[in-house]
Amino acid sequence: MTGLSSAQLPQSLLLGVEAAGFTLLVAALVLARADWVVPAVAVVIVPEAVTVAIGGPAQLAPVLGTLLLAAAELAFWSIERSSPAQEASGVGLVRLLWLLGVGLAGCAVGLLMATLSELPLAGGFDLTALGMAAAITVGCALLWLSREAVRG
């Protein structure tokens, strides 16, 4: 997989997969299917990930990720608003501010990660173990937070 180059992967295939993802997203909006939004985003993310993996600029990745997050959130928002309801003033603005805030924070963290990944650090067992421990810790933290939130 790492031996792949941009010459071997046709751009049309990547564009086709992305177009399929956006089509699925549009279908989700039209049919008000919230459960189709994330799969649509996943379909769009795959060619982007491949592009980044085969030599695309790493700093572009978190920006793309933030834009996809915004697209997903706006899609969810649109589907939620399709059900008739009287919405109080300010609800939309607050949601937008949260989206901007968390989106920018995520983009900043992603840029930091992408920049660190470009540093010529020598590997080694210690660094690898530290990285794995950090990944596992983050995963466990997310699982614990999910359990606390859902437990009610």
Add this chain to the structure above:
Amino acid sequence: MTVRPTPRLAGYAALVLLGAFGAVTLDRIAVLALVVPFAVWLAVGLARTTPPQLELGCRLDQDRVAEGEEATLSAEVSCRGGLGWLELRAELPSNVTCATPGARHRIRAPRGVPATLIWPIVPRRWGSYMCGPIAVRARDRLGLVYYTVRLGEPQMLRVYPAFERLRRLVPPARTQLFAGNRIARRHGEGIEFADIRAFTAGDRVRRINWRATARTGAPQVNDFHLERNADVILFIDSFADMGADRESVLSLAVRAATALADGYLGERDRVGVVGFGGLLRWLLPAMGPRHFYRVVEALLDTEVVTSYAWREIDVIPPRVLPPSATIVALTPLLDPRSLGALADLHHRGFDLVVLEITPERFLPRSGRRLDPLAVRVWGMLRSARRRSLERAGLIIVEWPEGVELETVLNRVREYRRFARRSVA
């Protein structure tokens, strides 16, 4: 309280795992950076989410309205906990419409000061309805988890039938003993002049007719008709119904009964109600403005209950059908049990008026070829039933579509006048 993850939670977690897998597989950390914004969204959202404590109280501004009048269901909600938005939906019966789209409010979770929400509701049909409770769906700020619960006590709303004011009613054939507005056949103290007769001990001097006395040479007094009230029983056939909720045979019957009760009680008559159907209901005759509300409350409970038991008039307590009462029956003449009851009432000597609410107007429109034939046969059967009752001596007046109740009552008065002239 039910707690459920939204599609975001599982979806974003799956995306983060997909990104991690891709980063490991493609050996580029930059691939993980694609999904870091989703991971941050999950972390921030879950960290700030705590189960909420919601309190809600709902009330109606008025518990009695007429059809088509607006009432207001209001709810005061307060919450504690890490919530973003609340979606509150009032659970309303199908005959009650709400001006709020979807009967749903979407608000920011109130902090400290309770939020008051209003649902303007309009009932389309008479009856008793339970409005509420309120279904609450609370979401955290980033939409990862939602909590659903139903809060608030259902509120009873009683909807009175909308009725037309009748200017003239069908006068009862006989009066009773209590004072009222009707001119009785018997003579006594009154306003309407009846006769001149010889003076007897006990007559008032002011009633002496001096001209007649001068002509006859013996004291003559004026005699007047007594003013008495009458007993009117509203007989509602609830064996069968046709039509949709707002416009159906039973709806029209209840509205007509309300209009008649209003008219007769205004004339100081005593009015009683009998709901003759699968479930027998009755209200003893009484008079006065307060009794009008008792009559309406009794009519609100009228509904068709399917029953195959044969019923006769004997099941009705005698006090409900006073002798010499005028019975106004509202019926579609669909069920043979109601026809038998009406014939029985007539043979027992009650003054009976039958208003037939023609059910043809409620037939569903269909394009099938045989349906017009079936409708004609059905119409002929009903016509034959009506003729058999008319031959027995009942006065049956049809109430077709587009005709007001006042017009139908005018026809009843004409028929009764014609019948009296024929007998004379």
